[in-house]
Amino acid sequence: MAASLLSDDALAAYWGDSPRFTVDTVREQSESLFRAFGLSAEEAAIATRPLIAADSRGIESHGVARLRSYAEGFVDGRIKADVPLTVDRETPVSVAFNANDGSGLIQGQRAMTRVIEKAQEIGLCMATVRESTHFGIAGYYAMMASQAGLVGVSMTNTGALAAPTFGAKAMLGSNPIAISLPATDNTPEFVLDMSTSTAAYGKIEVAQRAKKSIPQGWAIDKEGVPTTDPFAFGAFLPLGGDRETSGHKGYGLGLLVDLLCGPLAGASASHQISAAYYAGERFRIGHYFAAWRIDAFRDPADFAADVASLFETLRATPVSPTAQSDRVLIPGEPESAQEAYNARHGLPVRPAVINDVRALCEEWKVPFLLG
């Protein structure tokens, strides 16, 4: 039987010999860079939160590794500092926000904070955000709600990366869907934070460096033919792969996210975000948020007991002899285990990311703290 994916050994091994720092050190490094990019101290602190959460939870592609791309946005004016989140439309249960080209990291938190307040008051709330920019991990915003005791939902569209079913060209983004349910005394938070494409681009780069083939069903080449050659990569397939293995469902989910974050929010669609990116124009990314109270539907104690029972039953499922894990996991469990381990042992940062942060600190005349 495979080993536990949640053991200290497994969690440590994932990071190899990456240096570890206190969370405070990484936070101060990120905040000082954001201040150099032009954010106020308050905004820099807000923008840093989703990055620390991503690194802590092992979603390193969306942590401090992204500081350089945010710097570029502030430099070319496509991400604006010190802009308000304004309201286009509001009802007791909904808000349509305008992020005014501010950082999605900041405007996303402001929007979700308001969604949570309104949901606490009336039972549930939904919001859209238009004219926004990259907001980091979708899961962060869903977890803002679940950590307030609510169900939380968060989506964003992104530049095109995945082909629609039957298509030969990327038209939809990674377009993630995140949904989170509150932890209980006996259960971890359920956190589903998934792109609606099969995989993320970082995995293509890993395969290229290792000169290894990628799994059948991940991608098509530039002519639209399924490929396992990472150097021939043209676009991802949607979750599910090709039509035979139900990739039309992943395509439907990716398009759903694009419809809610694009046309419903009044923002761009994925294909327009890509075009704007290359043309140097405003990103015009959209987000969709929702939150609702458990007690609108059920006594929270009864809900918690049933969730605990369901999770316990799932974890006791007989394990497949081909599984890479010694038991069935609950969505979010590996990330929560990473977070707990990293809180005890320090936050790991890959050497390549440290080098990039060092270079950024030199460029922006900011003290380098990850030495």
Next chain:
Amino acid sequence: MAASLLSDDALAAYWGDSPRFTVDTVREQSESLFRAFGLSAEEAAIATRPLIAADSRGIESHGVARLRSYAEGFVDGRIKADVPLTVDRETPVSVAFNANDGSGLIQGQRAMTRVIEKAQEIGLCMATVRESTHFGIAGYYAMMASQAGLVGVSMTNTGALAAPTFGAKAMLGSNPIAISLPATDNTPEFVLDMSTSTAAYGKIEVAQRAKKSIPQGWAIDKEGVPTTDPFAFGAFLPLGGDRETSGHKGYGLGLLVDLLCGPLAGASASHQISAAYYAGERFRIGHYFAAWRIDAFRDPADFAADVASLFETLRATPVSPTAQSDRVLIPGEPESAQEAYNARHGLPVRPAVINDVRALCEEWKVPFLLG
């Protein structure tokens, strides 16, 4: 290049030489059987609607082919006629319903009707339903909302059919998610109606009859090992297949549906529904519904224009040389094309289903109308 999947020839060929009937004939046949099972004329008419919608849209597994399974439920008392849909909890924006073991086909429509009314009034509404039974195609309820001009969401849990990632045994149902957006002058309804497992059991039976292998990634055998042999079928994999091709995302979606329809609604989870099925106990299935107004977020005309533009762009995507379609489709488009074709040419019913309906009519002393 592949042919159009939406041509009259393709739509007709799908049904082979299945006899076709007027919608009125199939409706009257279904209603007369439901009345024989003990439903009032009004309830029989309501219960028939989702079946006709399923057959019209080419989702034949959930049409009149299911009348026998409903008959069994009414006979053994696990589906009750003439029971009210009652309210456990209600706020201005939410309702927790109890279906009291009534037909999910009927109680689902009553619940969604109330959700639509409340959403029209305040902007959005969510509902759960507990103690329910099989409600047919999830898409029907989402489309009730979209045909009223709202966004509609519908989910249900079902008996276990799919293994969780790393698991060797079915623990989650087909647990479908349906989301539907209103049609506009220029665009079809977007209808995503997807099980969160890779495929449906009917496809295993088709492969068994044809003695053909099933695609890699669909299923595991009874020991939990991936298999392409339909006779070795043990459980489906979740959408995405195994862990390498992101099946953990499909598992997360299936579990999400189980959490909203089970613990949040106060109904059973998938694995309990299966156990109850075999033990002859009450089904205790749960549903989750939501609806919201477009104009809570955006001017509906602007929304419609952006949706039309996005759909037009997607349809113009270059087509993969390996595609089975001459263009990219919008989710729901094939089903809408079937519906339009069948409205013109008559509703097709497979010969095997006609034989089963004939037998039911003899058993229940009801005039047989599909001769």
